[in-house]
Amino acid sequence: MSAAVKLKPGPKRKLTDSARKLKKKVANAKQNRNRIYIGDQYERWTQLKADLHLGNNAEVAKTLLDRDEELSGVEALPTKRRKLQKTALSNSFLYSSQLSIIDITDDHEDDDSDDSDYEPSFNISLRPNSANFTSLGIEDNSDEEEDSDNEVDDDICQPSTDSQDMVKITKAEDITSDQPFLVYNQCLMKLAAVNIPKTCTAKNCGAEVSVTRNIIGSALHLKWVCGHKHELYEWCSQPILNRRMHSGDLMLASAILLSGNNFKKIELMCKFLNFPIMSNTTFHKIQRTYLIPSVDEFWAENQLDTINQFLGEDLVILGDGRMDSPGHSAQFCSYTFMEYSTKKILCVVTMDKRITELKSTNLEEACFIKGLNFLLDSGLKIVEVVTDAHNQIAAVMKKDYKHIRHSFDIWHGTKNLGKKIMSVGQETDKKELLNWTKDIMNHFWYSAQISETYEEFIGVWFGLLHHVTDEHEWILAYGPSASSSCSHGPLTEERTKGWLQKGSPAHVALRYIVMDKRRLNQVHYYLNCRIIAELENFQNLILVYASKRHSYSPPTYRARNYLAALDHNGHCEREAKKNKDGSIRYQRSFNKKSGVWSVHEVKAEKNYPYIPALIHKIITKRLEDAVGMSQNVVLSADDPRRISKTLAPIPPPTTRELVLKRKSRFVDQSK
Structure with missing residues (x-):
């Protein structure tokens, strides 16, 4: 028997993007299960590692765990956390409960690696501060794409919640009966800096102070009042604009309109969340008084700048x-x-x-x-x-x-031509014409693309009638400068589509479509192939x-169209996303109508550069408003509601009259 021939290893197996992301996600999940939080004990850990002359973090962890077992006198680690005692650095000792050890898994290991040979290495986690990740050999992927490959569990990512001052939830009722609020950072920091006494500081009072709350719109007001009605302090969760409008109400209304949302849906979402927002009436007052005029003015300025570019x-x-x-x-x-x-x-x-x-x-x-x-x-x-x-x-x-x-x-013209062919091809004796639909549409587009005059178009377009019958040269051309043969190269023998029989019902029907006078009279509209x-x-x-699926008032509909135009102009020059190797990123999609898979470039994420300036204009309009939202509504000169309040051709009767006239088959009118 001949000696075994040593085979050369084949090429390294390459994973697809989806498989690579899944593998990395599994590896990260394995890594997250080995994380232990040590807080601010990192310096003591590194000092201990140097004092004991240990080579890596795994040896430090083993030394400390062995020492802990010797001190406790048991083989297993204690199940309950012991009360920690302060220990000087010179003691060269840390309790195991003070450690945070991370199992670092190589995210780029070979595809054919065996999990049975896996030996974890260790490093230190410094959550929540990630500034030291580089020095610890951990790659900071905070700038990864939206489908991040290094997602971790929520409970692992959060900082330690062992503090006794934090509210912990043990029952679902504890969170469903509570209520969230919209709070601004500056207001929260101001409250944190205030020291409010528990008893009244008024002269000769000393009564116990209690907190009362009041919800106005989306804002929370807190008052510290004693039993004798002495007010010690008042706090609001949002900054106050002129005439006591809450900033959160104006910003919420702005965000709803500028993002293209519908107030009723947002209101329903907030209702399920038990999150207070402004009323429907207040929203439409804010929209009518500040939002729509600001959008109109902003679009007019943007439109003028765009037009000036093309003068x-x-x-x-x-x-x-x-x-x-x-x-x-x-x-x-x-x-x-x-x-x-x-x-x-x-x-x-x-x-x-x-x-x-x-x-x-x-x-x-x-x-x-x-x-x-x-x-x-x-x-x-x-x-x-x-x-x-x-x-x-x-x-x-x-x-x-x-x-x-x-x-x-040209696309609409080609599509209408295809519809005509599909309609004619439904007849029994003309079904073979359906196999040529795509080719006929492509030939129409090609004829318009290469032609500059009507005569040139006719010379190319009419040649289709010969080609479909396997006739690629004919005696008379269809114009003085037209060719009397097809312009394609040699045809291959491998064909699955049959030729049409000259003079057959399908060929005659195609002749009527190709020579349709109405279509030929419109040829000059397609010669530029736009x-x-x-x-x-x-x-x-x-x-x-x-x-x-929603109805809008004329000013609201106009403003929402302007917002779409601002969105388009702000992002029409976006570049395509690129992979790590510099190639363009594509995304596949399936067309149910054509039954074909296709790909398209993935554009970079939108950043909405115009939104800050637009919101600034909205807030400024409110700050400069000397009248307020209760002013009478005056329709503009071109508002169609000046012509008629409703779309009905007759004026509406009163609701009472309609109720009295109403009759139902399902209600006994005699009762």
Whole structure:
């Protein structure tokens, strides 16, 4: 038998990102189970290690544990904590209960390592201060990504809670019956610095002092009062603005609107948490008086700065409209204009259907005209406008803006072509046309991309009718400069898709689709091959701030659209996240409709750089307000509520009249 051949080791097995994170999480969990808190005894530990001339922390731990067993006279460590005695450093001795030993596990061990050979090393934990982690050989991963690989259990991460002054919970009722509050740091530090006597300091009083509490909005007021009504001290959990408005109320209302949240949901969350906040009425007063005017002013300033960046340039702008509710019963329409190259939002126009005589179908045209006139009046030189194939807007551009080129979004045009093919392919004798749907759509896009004139487009587009029948050269070209053959290279033999039979029902149906006069009359709109995909993405961002499942007043809806535009402009230049090796990070997703997996770049986290300045403007508006929130509401000149209070075409009767007229099949009216 020949000698055994020594095999060379294969390449080291590489883990996927998810497997690596899981492995590191398991290793960290094992590490956390070996942590012991020693507090401020680190210096004594290192001094003892030096005095005993020990090489590592494991030897120090063994020495101390052996010494502890000798002193206690038992083999096992005591189950109850003994009362500690102060010991000088010169004694070279620490009790085991004063130690904090960490089992440090190598996070980058080889994939084929055996757990049976695992020998832990030890080091010292200095929680809660992590400044010394580097000197202790522990990697500080505080700047790791959101799915941190070194997560630890909550009870291990927290500082020691052995102090007798801390409130400890032993029953669920102890926490559910309590109440949290919004407290500012400066107010808390002020309370901590105050020494309040237990008896009244008033002359000839000396009565015992008690604490009374009062909740106003989201703030907690505490008063120290004696039995004779002498007030010793009053404390509030929040700073007070002018006319005694609590800072927390204004900040909470600001955060709800600026984050795109709904007050009713936040109120319900706080109700479950037993967390007091301002009332619904107070929130809407704050929103109406300070928040919406501040957002309007801030957007106007930001919009002016954005427009000034493009003065004197030839601009291509994208335009698209969005209704505030599904179906054909919309109340609002918001129309957005975006600059083509930088993807910056230039203008957002919102309009109520009361302005268009309650006809929601006319809203998009009206918003488009208003927004385009605003941009032209601002001094912008617009040479091309790209929209979807909206008939009303196409008619307006052709009639009133002949000096501006109008283009259609190629993606919408291709999608509509695909819908037409899918519809025709449902017929029994034309089903084989469905296999060519994607190829026909791609050819339409390709024809628009390489063509500069209508004749060039026709010469490429009509060649499809020959290609699908396995005819790649034909006698007569479809134009003076058009080719009479396909432009693709040699076809491979491996084909799973069959050719269409010339003159078959499927081929005849395709001929009608390709030579459709209405589509051919719109070819010049697609020759620039423009896409408004980024604008479609922005329409989805508006849903974060203005959901279609909620109703808003006209000023609130306008402000929420402005917030979406500020969000987009503040983050449209975000870079993609990168892995540790410098490569771009991708995330996979599955499309249920197409049944295909795809990947997209993972963008860096948003930092909302405009929010501090916007909140500063809101607070300043309150501090400079000399009237307050109880002032009469005056509608602006363009507010649609001046036209009609409701959307109904007839005035509403009184509630009493409706109750008297109401009849029900489920209630016996004779009783």
